[in-house]
Amino acid sequence: MPIEICPSGRELGAEILNIDLREELDTETLDVIRQAWREYLVLLIRGQDISDGDLVRFSEYFGELRTSPLGEARMKGRSRSPDGFPQVAIISNVTKDGLPIGSLGNGEAIWHTDMSYLESPIMAAVLYALEVPPSGGDTGFANMYLAHDTLPEELRAELVDRVCIHDHSLNSAGFLRRGYEEVTDVTQTPGARHPLFRTHPETGRQALFLGRRRNAYISGLPVEESEALLDAVWAHATKPEFTWHHKWNVGDLLMWDNRAVLHRRDSFDNSTRRVMHRTQIEGDKPFYQAA
Ligand code: SIN
Numbered sequence: 440m441p442i443e444i445c446p447s448g449r450e451l452g453a454e455i456l457n458i459d460l461r462e463e464l465d466t467e468t469l470d471v472i473r474q475a476w477r478e479y480l481v482l483l484i485r486g487q488d489i490s491d492g493d494l495v496r497f498s499e500y501f502g503e504l505r506t507s508p509l510g511e512a513r514m515k516g517r518s519r520s521p522d523g524f525p526q527v528a529i530i531s532n533v534t535k536d537g538l539p540i541g542s543l544g545n546g547e548a549i550w551h552t553d554m555s556y557l558e559s560p561i562m563a564a565v566l567y568a569l570e571v572p573p574s575g576g577d578t579g580f581a582n583m584y585l586a587h588d589t590l591p592e593e594l595r596a597e598l599v600d601r602v603c604i605h606d607h608s609l610n611s612a613g614f615l616r617r618g619y620e621e622v623t624d625v626t627q628t629p630g631a632r633h634p635l636f637r638t639h640p641e642t643g644r645q646a647l648f649l650g651r652r653r654n655a656y657i658s659g660l661p662v663e664e665s666e667a668l669l670d671a672v673w674a675h676a677t678k679p680e681f682t683w684h685h686k687w688n689v690g691d692l693l694m695w696d697n698r699a700v701l702h703r704r705d706s707f708d709n710s711t712r713r714v715m716h717r718t719q720i721e722g723d724k725p726f727y728q729a730a
Pocket of ligand 1: 548611
């Protein structure tokens with residue numbers, strides 16, 4: 440059966456049916472996937488039973504992979520990649536011999552863009568579920584094209600051509616990364632500076648480009664003004680009508696366009712297990728080109 444694209448019915452997200460990621464994909468199939476990805480921003484493929492090698496091969500169809508720079512202060516140097524796959528990051532609350540096997544624990548991961556604290560954030564991430572809790576741990580996405588296109592005019596005028604600092608010190612679960620200190624003055628937040636509006640290099644569409652709310656700062660503004668604008672733009676960008684949440688089953692795989700969506704993860708009971716393997720696809724330095 441040919442592959443089929445089934446939209447989520449929300450403002451982003453689609454499921455791909457009739458695909459087996461243990462097999463190599465032909466050019467025609469990949470073209471359909473790329474087209475759907477550009478249109479729906481997040482793709483879901485259910486019912487897979489794949490190895491890390493399969494995950495890497497599928498991810499590499501879309502670009503070069505980046506080794507994960509996971510660095511929570513409490514991880515004490517233990518590898519959080521499966522043996523032989525440094526390009527695969529483990530996202531998990533499970534511990535082994537008293538140490539976490541992965542990152543992010545069981546708490547909520549707040550709305551964020553992956554690695555936007557770097558000059559060149561990743562273009563995309565692919566997340567595959569090996570073990571999931573009976574409840575909680577859902578992953579949500581918000582459409583940043585739509586958030587951009589529906590911005591109130593006065594807010595747009597305040598934000599256009601502005602640059603924001605994307606905090607490197609805290610990860611999305613709120614853990615302080617190794618080598619960083621708590622930020623007490625947001626004007627000194629460590630991390631890359633990016634335009635608040637971002638032109639998508641493939642579609643040419645404009646998107647809001649937000650990293651994490653915590654410790655963000657709009658360069659050049661008094662702190663109170665920056666805080667007020669950031670509160671307003673974050674409240675707008677994460678409106679429920681822009682979002683789609685996925686409840687995981689073992690064997691599900693999600694792939695998202697990190698240039699055009701925010702994502703988050705619900706907390707879950709720490710007495711249950713959640714084990715996910717994630718790849719990160721290389722990206723470019725964000726830019727804004729007014730239409
Ligand atoms: C992530 O933020 O990349 C992980 C999301 C998840 O664990 O569902």
